[in-house]
Amino acid sequence: QLHLVESGGGLVQPGGSLRLSCSASASTLNFYAIGWFRQAPGKEREGVSCIGRSDGSTFYADSVSGRFTISRDNAKNTVYLQMNSLKPEDTAVYYCAAEFKYDESMCVILSAGYTYWGQGTQVTVSS
Secondary structure (H helix, E strand, C coil), X not given: CCEEEEECCEEECCCCCEEEEEXXXXXXXXXXXXXXXXXXXXXXXXXXXXXXXXXXXXXECCCCCCCEEEEEEHHHCEEEEEEXXXXXXXXXXXXXXXXXXXXXXXXXXXXXXXXXXXXXXXXXXXX
16 A cells, blocks of 8 residues: 655745645655646546656646646655646646556556545645
């Protein structure tokens, strides 16, 4: 069982930045593809970004491409989502998710592709 913990959410003004973290205990995230998802009130969960196992491929939804960056720090067993130029429409609960990969370096931003999920962290973009 993999236990994921997100942190770094908060209230930020439009145009501001936040960095979300996804960490795990008792298991190395290096062997997992990690996805970031978000869900706004009244809307379905949306895939935001993902990174393959080890230093695998990255992928971004069109809505965040060029503004968000996903990365790993294997020494800290943490995956980050750097969010810049935030917009009010980025307001949502953000979740990280993980799926063990034996050797595949690719990832997907589909909820069905992930087994383990964190509890989520609230991001609010408002003036």
